[in-house]
Amino acid sequence: MGWDKELDEIAQRRQAAKALGGEPAVARQHAKARLTIRERIDALLDPGSFREIGPIAGAAEHTDTGELAGMTPANFVLGFGKIAGRPCVAGGEDFTIAAGSPNLAGLRKSIYTEELACQYRVPLVRLHEGSGGSVTGSAGKGAPPTPPEPVYAPHRFASVGRALATVPVATAALGAVAGLPAVRLVSSHYCVMTRQTAQVLVGGPALVERALGQAASKDDLGGAAVHEKSGVIDDVVDDEAAAFAAIRRFLSYLPQHVWALPPALPCTDDRNRADQRLADIVPVDRRHVFDMRAVVRAVVDQESFFEIGRRYGSGQITGLARLLGCPVGVLANDCRQLAGSMTAAGARKVRRFVEFCQTFHLPVLNFVDEPGFMIGAEAEMEGTVRAGAGAVLAVAMATIPWASIMVRKSMGLGAAAHYAPGSYILAWPSAESGALPVEGGVAVAFGREIAAAADPAARRRELEAQFAARRSPFPRAEALSVHDLIDPRETRARLCDWIELAWPLLDQQVGPTSFTYRP
Structure with missing residues (x-):
């Protein structure tokens, strides 16, 4: 049978x-x-x-x-x-x-x-x-x-x-x-x-x-x-x-598991490609906005940018891309959304993304235009300061290779969420940094003087221009506070040089990672 x-x-x-x-x-x-x-x-x-x-x-x-x-x-x-x-x-x-x-x-x-x-x-x-x-x-x-x-x-x-x-x-x-x-x-x-x-x-x-x-x-x-x-x-x-x-x-973009590295692929994109649009993509008038996603696409390998979570925490841009064929995480600010400021939702988005990149050994490219933590009654009710502190500490404890490009603003406590230890830092001529954005800082420090002026609006503009001039990136370059002040069109070539140096370091990071307590 x-x-x-x-x-x-x-x-x-x-x-x-x-x-x-x-x-x-x-x-x-x-x-x-x-x-x-x-x-x-x-x-x-x-x-x-x-x-x-x-x-x-x-x-x-x-x-x-x-x-x-x-x-x-x-x-x-x-x-x-x-x-x-x-x-x-x-x-x-x-x-x-x-x-x-x-x-x-x-x-x-x-x-x-x-x-x-x-x-x-x-x-x-x-x-x-x-x-x-x-x-x-x-x-x-x-x-x-x-x-x-x-x-x-x-x-x-x-x-x-x-x-x-x-x-x-x-x-x-x-x-x-x-x-x-x-x-x-x-x-x-x-x-x-x-x-x-x-x-x-x-x-x-x-x-x-x-x-x-x-x-x-x-x-x-x-x-x-x-x-x-x-x-x-x-x-x-x-x-x-x-x-x-x-x-x-x-x-x-990801490895099979944490004991392996992300899959690097052959790159057919010119490592020295210099996108001419980058020379003037950031407006000289600081009140005008620009397209940060266009900046990202102009720098990473062509057609490789894959954005994640665009509608949530929209002042912060997160995604994956390739640079010289190597998978990377991309973090950036969208100045068209609350000037790119870090809301509570944006901070939670950044923290999760950084922990994800740390888990799977993804180097990070960070295009910075950060005016700081979002302010106001709604921001306070949403717990922005606690969420923001969590994002800052996630970055502060990161060990993955990290490159930060100072595109424009790098202000206040929020800026600390854009520079990991050992970051490779490049600045554009449009970069500016400080404890507060110029407009808010002037309003706080010179409120009485402005109110007493014969023409308060003119005095405000005068002070804002005066302090904006002090935030030139040249002193930072002179003090070795950045690795270099560059022509924006050089950004891709300089980052390709960096990823060649940083990628072999990932061999030391394979395996599971862990995260300390954060607020």
């Missing part, structure tokens, strides 16, 4: 698992312009590279004679695959079964994802659409309750913390994500959501209305318009294809 019966049952179970929640449920998913989890994984990974873990995990039903009558597969799909030829772990909820609320096998596979990534030291990608636990339990309605975990069980989130400390983790919200999946979604280094089809929620509308008496839709509670400014999500994209492309690009 052999094992024909068992082999046939394996095939039947595999076929049932591939069918997910059945044709009607899959059709409903497609009708809402959303892919199934299996389609998502295939779209994310290199073609044909997916190797599933636990493909027949689930709850089987048998006839009285022991024949397989049916099967409800685990509503979480998990396995190994490749992105750009490099191994990774990928998984996500199957919304076609119980709206992604984990059944017993699905929960086990979900929890196992981080363990797998840590064990094999490969990046982890989670594609989320699902709710958290159900009042009926993971076994479903009518089933006896699942016994609670014993007191000696490992903490469910311990592996989440280990993964974040050792391998790149990227996630996507591709539908409604609530409860446990929402916590796992944001427990990542990079998180993206689709604009029209995704929401991220601690609790959904029914739960919120019952608990708080507040009527709100999923989009009101956690749509893209909410979270691209809340800091929960790093990027919002138009559709699922764009989400997969963003994740693939994000991972292309």
Whole structure:
């Protein structure tokens, strides 16, 4: 007889698992312009590279004679695959079964994802659409309750913390994500959501209305318009294809794990390329703004700048790029947003980004136009000084190679978040530095004199011009307070020279990092 019966049952179970929640449920998913989890994984990974873990995990039903009558597969799909030829772990909820609320096998596979990534030291990608636990339990309605975990069980989130400390983790919200999946979604280094089809929620509308008496839709509670400014999500994209492309690009700058260096690639961009626009991109009139992103793109390798979190803490620009083929973190100020000042949100953004670069050994290019911490009643209520201190200390404790380009303002305590120990510092002719921006400093120090003047406005302008002249970068260069005062068009060439010297130093930094207490 052999094992024909068992082999046939394996095939039947595999076929049932591939069918997910059945044709009607899959059709409903497609009708809402959303892919199934299996389609998502295939779209994310290199073609044909997916190797599933636990493909027949689930709850089987048998006839009285022991024949397989049916099967409800685990509503979480998990396995190994490749992105750009490099191994990774990928998984996500199957919304076609119980709206992604984990059944017993699905929960086990979900929890196992981080363990797998840590064990094999490969990046982890989670594609989320699902709710958290159900009042009926993971076994479903009518089933006896699942016994609670014993007191000696490992903490469910311990592996989440280990993964974040050792391998790149990227996630996507591709539908409604609530409860446990929402916590796992944001427990990542990079998180993206689709604009029209995704929401991220601690609790959904029914739960919120019952608990708080507040009527709100999923989009009101956690749509893209909410979270691209809340800091929960790093990027919002138009559709699922764009989400997969963003994740693939994000991972292309990162090592497989912290015991390896980021992947340097051959560079076809001229290291001595001198963009003529940089000569006068900063206006002579200090009251006028300019495009810092254009500065960044003019310096790093062409088409390599990948911005992260543009709508959150918008005075601070963060992203990834390549310089002479080497991956780098990019930190800059956007003077078109509150003059580039550091708000509480901006400070939290900087701190998280610096810790991310430190974790994965990414040198930082910092283009500085910082007027200082944001001031005012709203800034005080948001706790700007505490958040700002956390950002400053993150930079002060950083050991990664760091290059700071003084583009324009470098003012006050906020400026301390732009110069790590041992920074390579270049200044442009437009650079100015001091304890306070000239306008505010003059108003504080000479308020009475200005008020008593025959023409207060003229006296204010006179004093501002006088103190602005004192902030010339030439004295800094004379005092060796910068490594050099340069023609802005030289910036790329000088930074390429620097990265050649700094990159070999990263060999001494491989392995996990740690962070001391910060306010």
